[in-house]
Amino acid sequence: MPETKLMSEREATARFVDDGDSVYVGYTSVAYGLIHEIVRQRKTGLEAIGGSVGPQGTMLFMAGCADRVSSGYIAGALRPGPVQDMMDSGDLRYEDYSNQAIALMLMAGALGIPFIPTRSFLGSDYLKPEYQEHPGGHRGANKWATMESPFDGQPVVLLPALIPDVAVLHAQRADRFGNVQTWGHQGDARWAFWAAKKVIVSVEDIVEPEVIREDPGRTVVPGFRVAAVVHMPFGAHPSGFVGHYDFDYAFMAAEMGRIGRGKDEFEAFRAEWIDGVADRSEYIQRYLERFGQQALDRTRATAGPAPTPDVRYTYAPELPFRM
């Protein structure tokens, strides 16, 4: 039997997230329970990677866990505030890519090829030579390159492969061996599962291995590529998660919105929602005490109109002829 990968978020983070690691932090449905644990364990020197890095990035920057970011969108930099200040002062080094670029770079990392061409960015100011090694950056000449295609002479931009040291992701379900299944739109997560050296997945449900093997079309990564599985209902809260719960916009505005407003506001959030609880189940407990069951229930998915019929994968055991 393969070894079980099932463990707590504390153990998974302690064992598989090292100071200085580059970390894929998710796009829109974020493994917030794992991000909180990284903050709780005071990891440092991390690089945050994702097509668009939302409040999970802000959290890692404000906590001093991450000092580099590679992304197409840094939500914390949208308005004046501490994240912009950190970028100006050099405390946070950044490389601006795009959603397509990060997705393709993860794909290249997963495929084991050194770079991948794109026809995006052509004609834009991103490619101006004076911006390649900009004072706020951390990749220098390795950010990207341009060339003419050897086959048709057309210009292309070469994006380097991204191989994050670790990826933290949330999924609908997995078995104890780390075979992970997801459904719904994937953002850039699909290739992060395959690009990262170490994959930590939190899941809404742990299922028996037979459930996975009976419906393998939903599997996005097999267990042999996964370092740790953490059973974590509401692990993506306050982001939404397909088939389980919607974004908790009220919490995002009133509570998580504080993290980008300044050090004091961030520390208040950290004290209450990260350091003040031991793990995600205590976090949910605190949420229920503060806002009540109905606040959580309001976000839950309700049944859609037409359930998908079962897909059958088995056939008659014997063929009615001989070769």
Place this chain on the structure above:
Amino acid sequence: MSEETETIPGADYTLAEMMCVVAARELPRSGVAMLGMGLPVLSGTLAKLAYDSDLRICTEVGAFDWQPWPEVPRAPIGIHDLILNHGSVMVTDMVDALGTLLMGGNADVGLLGAAQIDRFGNLNTLVMGDYRAPERRLGGTGGNTEIACLAKQVVSIMPQERRRFVDRVDFNTSPGYIDGPGARRRAGLQPQGPNRVVSTFGVFSFDTPDGGDTDSCEMVLEAVFPNLDPDVVQAETGWPLKVAETVREVEPPTNDELTLIRRLDPYHFYLTPGRY
């Protein structure tokens, strides 16, 4: 100015509502549309519900051909709203959306917003001032760059303010006609750049009848909103604006369009005073 709350005297709608309605009208009635972050999602949803539209709306998170059901409670909040998983013909990932669909040549039109636009329709989503010592950072481009580079047509939505309609964008994240005729082709892009811009004052086309290789490729004022003096458009534009020989007046929004756009934004996520 704060056009988002401003109304035309006697009108029962705001200029921002009008902008979103007119952007929806400017979208083609068929083909594949990639909706960018922000107001494009609201306008794209309105286009599906208000008109008998065969347009296939997609977002970069990997939701393709989303059909909002008639009683849908809201336009998607952002390109990643989970309601896109209900009613799309395919949900997949970003390599498919921005690679296979967009770069593969399957997106007929992109609908985009940004912080700045210039006379050639270039957009800026990244930074105010010099990139190496910025006056102000913005969030970043998301998928805006590739949509501007790779969609076959582009419609932009941009509030008409002098600080947004600038002579030259501070940082060209998303190429329009770059610096004039032929520039896109020389950069390795298809020659056709942006087709339309819809602002809080009116509608613009681009002076390049053959689609990017000849004429000035500059923005041209084509139409203004009802009862609006075309001269105010120049006042809120940072370069000497080209104006069509005859400037049309846009039809005011219908009751249906107004009712829908208000119903689709119940939390004022899109049309909040002070932001777009």
